[in-house]
Amino acid sequence: MGGIKVHGIKISTCSQRVFAALYEKGIDFELVPVDMQNGEHKKPPFLSLNPFGQIPAFEDGDVKLFESRAITQYIAYAYADKGNPLVVIEDQKKMAVVSVWMQVESQQFDAAAARLAWELVFKPMFGKETDNAAVEEHEAKLAKVLDIYESRLTESKYLGGDCFSLADLHHLPVMKYLMGTRVAKLLESRSHVNDWFADIQARPSWQKVLSM
Template identity: 60%
Template sequence: MAPKVHGSVFSTATMRAFATLHEKGVEFEVVPIDMRAGEHKKEPFISLNPFGQVPAYEDGDLKLFESRAITRHIALEHHGKGTELIYNDVKKMTSVSVWMEVEAHHFDPVTSKLVWEQVVKPMMMSMESDSAIVEENQKKLGQVLDVYEARLLKSKYLGGDGFTLADLHHLPTMHYLMGTSTKEVFESRPHVSAWAKDIMARPAWKKTVEMQKQA
């Protein structure tokens, strides 16, 4: 049976799981969760993720939540198929792991706030974004991307010479922010800009974005 991803095609966390499955060439079933109706906060979804957050993942008897744990499982489970998103080599994988942590603890907290203010509030909730919060977090993002610029001066991708989960995890929030003024924060740093264009042009990511158009 094909694995199931319970979530929304518009959710950044769910998009990480979709992109990983596309990179590995794994067929999967999407179980839509209507977040506006609060389906993620009640049964049957809450049995899959007790924290009431998308996505949840089912693969036979295995049930998982937390998007980054899901992507790592997919990469391990389907090792040798599609894009190798992790390494067996300890030294190489250590570098990938560092940048996966950087994304989770430095990049995502800032970009998620910007997505909320610049995309979710105005486009999905008919609310005005808070310009002060946007300005504050664009400054914070710039500081994070200065570190990325230095890294990408030495390496094509964050984890090394090949595309890995360390890069993939950035795609969902980056995708939304490229349609906002925050795009300039990426484009003003040449190596970050080249990296962003590279990973957003991947066929697996284009398939993930296309899912939104079909929803």
């Protein structure tokens, strides 16, 4: 096998999702930096890896993938015998529950949280002005999602059940950025959400991502 390559950048939330999954599995990989300032992600040869011109792109021998959540699922299944499971292979009903919460993260949580990270973290980083109306709107949306998480986490230790899975891991990058903003109070004011996030962000795999 030619080794795993992740084409991306260290501060990218989507790239960090993939790094975390690889570290959970204890799999070595090569980070291939993409020069986004010069638009390298919008030109060949990168477009042969992701025709949408977004990071990350992923290579594992002859397997070429894009979309971070699809990549983490590939890692979980292709390397099922390594590291931490991340998915539930032996029980379809339990895996169905994990899949529900993976969808909730991508469709409900991320829709609000990623916009907040853009407005409160990345816009200031790039010298752009924060849209306060958008912040208020998406804070309200995120609060509703976190109310549902608070209720869910009274029933199980993790979103997908009693074991850490991709349903939890996928939250880490955006939540990490939000904890440095006013949005942190939305998590901290919900005790089960707060305890859950403290648990998942303390994982050795995530600490390795942060140390990058």
